[in-house]
Amino acid sequence: MKISDWTIDDSRARGCKRWGVYPSSTIDLTVAEMDFPVADPILNAVQDAVGRQAFGYPIPDADSTLPAVASRWLGAQGVSVPPQQVRLISDIIKGLTNAIRYFTAPGTPVAVITPTYSRFLDAVTAAERLIYQVPMTRTTDRYELDLDALENAFKNGSGSLILCNPVNPTGHVFTRSELTAISHLAERYRVRVFADEVHAPIRYGREFIPYSSVGSRAAEHSITFTSASKAWNIPGLRCAFIAFTNEADNRTWERIPRAAKGGISPLGMVATEAALTSGGPWLTEAIEVLRGNRDAMVDALGESGLGHIMIPPDATYLAWLDLREFELADAAEYLRDVAAVATTPGGEHGAAESGFVRVNFATPRDVLLEAVDRMTSALRATRPRGTILSEYEVASH
Ligand SMILES: Cc1ncc(COP(=O)(O)O)c(C=O)c1O
Known part of the structure; x- marks a missing residue:
């Protein structure tokens, strides 16, 4: 159709x-869902999985073909991460809540650049942390990052930053100089950056620069979250992935209790693989x-x-x-x-x-x-x- x-x-x-x-x-x-039909390759893959009654628990990341597919797809957009450091999760918000809980010092507030996706604020609350909001500045034709406000958030003890790029709700795509400035500040104040890049595939000509690509230090102090759910309109299928561009973080992820990481659907996995390879x-x-x-x-x-x-x-x-x-x-x-x-x-x-x-x-x-x-x-x-x-x-x- x-x-x-x-x-x-x-x-x-x-x-x-x-x-x-x-x-x-x-x-x-x-x-935030599209009134569009789902792509045929996705529909076919899900119908095939339904025909096979693929309703069991999902195959573990290491035994699945999806991390390698995701690693190639991420690589093409500038996120360099080996397949074994691409981990699956049911949804980004759960991944983010875990990141706040397990990758930042207990009790540290979380800086969030606003306006932002409302569930990020919920995720911070779910992780039982305080939110440090950093509002962007609006000029007549664009939104700009307020670096002084961001530095204040870091000076005041924020242990992490949630960076939504491109931004839900403004559609702002951060420039290389904005991202580099964030990474310098994050490095100076030893802040972890959690980069949600789920909207990156839907752009109208503007270049997209993944946060982890602006320098080796940025790759080390950040964790990238994304999925096919926004670009291909399949959020109900419950499959997202986390790119650990720092190998040590991948090992930490191993130690996080399984109860905090479950909920991935096998239907979401086949749908995501179809989206990334044929969508x-x-x-x-x-x-x-x-x-x-x-x-x-x-x-x-x-x-x-x-x-x-x-x-x-x-x-x-x-x-x-x-x-x-x-x-x-x-x-x-x-x-x-x-x-x-x-x-x-x-x-x-x-x-x-x-x-x-x-x-x-x-x-x-x-x-x-x-x-x-x-x-x-x-x-x-x-x-x-x-x-x-x-x-x-x-x-x-
Ligand atoms: C920036 C952003 N991240 C994450 C999500 C939701 O992702 P998930 O359903 O995988 O938690 C949305 C949904 O609109 C979003 O806009």
Whole structure:
């Protein structure tokens, strides 16, 4: 099936969280999942595994073919890691929670660059640590890392940094100079860097530099987390991997109790292997559809006079809308109630982010444009802060 032939009814029929929570009149642009059909090679591999009743416990990493496949795939994008140092885990957040628990000094806070994926904040809490939020700075056309704020986080005792690259929710792709600056600071303050690079395959032309590739020290002090779940839209299949670019970390991983590492699905393993070996053509098609959606959204916002609320993302299928100029106590709630469009509240992505909402634009183009139209109408109905009232409005107040 062509990606553009997929409909919302097809997504609803999946019976998953996406399109399964809000009333049918609401356009749901929340959960980061694509309203796209799954790539044929993945579907075939999973159907074959279902036919073989591959419902047992998964084969251990060392006996599976997936680490070698993942090592080659990671190598092609610049992460140099031998197969025996690619370890499987059910999902990134579980891997990250383990990393905080077992690879940092007990009790040390965790620095997180915000806005960020909400579950990172949960992962820190699940590991019973404090979060040190490091907000990025917004200029008119991009987000920038605040190195002084990051250094403060390290000076104040953070033992690790969660680096999401590309960033969920802004789509920012960190530059080599930003990553190098982070690595110098991490080295100076002896901080571990946990790099989540799951969104890297979905980019619109911007070069991607893996954190572990910026220098040998960066490779040693970092651990990289990724999976096929975002780029190929299979998060429910429960399979992710961790690239230990430091051999000693791989040995530490061996010692972590198995109870903390289980939950990988054999179906996820075959799906992931199919994605990494044969999912390229589907991904190329998906990126083109997503690029079209992103550009159509930017154009539609521009035509309604609100082009400035969205900095076009260089990666991901997420748009981060800056609604601070509107007088809204809770922008996501307002859009849900007035425009019947569900978005993710900015506050979930960091303490400094209320006034923003995150929009998933991986949905059929007509649905996306309908949502943008509903949102812009609702936003125009609010009074922007600092508007000069006309004589008539002053008189009638
Ligand atoms: C940056 C990032 N990391 C991880 C995940 C979730 O990965 P997993 O389901 O493997 O925990 C997401 C999901 O949206 C994400 O955006």
